[in-house]
Amino acid sequence: MSNRAALYARIIELIEPFNPKKIALTEATSFSDDIEMDSLTVMDLVANMEDEWDIVIPLNLLPELETIGQLTDAIAKLVKD
Numbered sequence: 001m002s003n004r005a006a007l008y009a010r011i012i013e014l015i016e017p018f019n020p021k022k023i024a025l026t027e028a029t030s031f032s033d034d035i036e037m038d039s040l041t042v043m044d045l046v047a048n049m050e051d052e053w054d055i056v057i058p059l060n061l062l063p064e065l066e067t068i069g070q071l072t073d074a075i076a077k078l079v080k081d
Contacts, residue, residue: 007079008072014048015068027069053079 010024019025019035031037037045046057049071055078065071 003079004072004076005076006070007076010052011049011068011072011075015045016060018045025068027067027072029068030066031068031071039055055079 008027015025015035018037018041021035023034025035029035031042042062046062049055050057055073055075057074057077057078061074065074
């Protein structure tokens with residue numbers, strides 16, 4: 001299992017509590033359109049992920065992270081750097 005696959009699996013686990021409709025989560029799942037997260041919920045999720053991997057996700061990066069796949073790629077890069 002690659003690091004990214006493990007990272008992706010853990011990200012899915014972290015998103016589940018924020019997924020009240022229990023929609024199927026995939027790389028292409030959109031935070032705003034599919035899960036219908038508001039900005040406050042996104043900030044809670046980001047804080048959880050920053051704690052999980054001891055990273056800082058730059059706020060200016062957040063608007064670009066529309067899907068779970070994009071978020072996974074961004075976190076993978078931050079964890080590696």
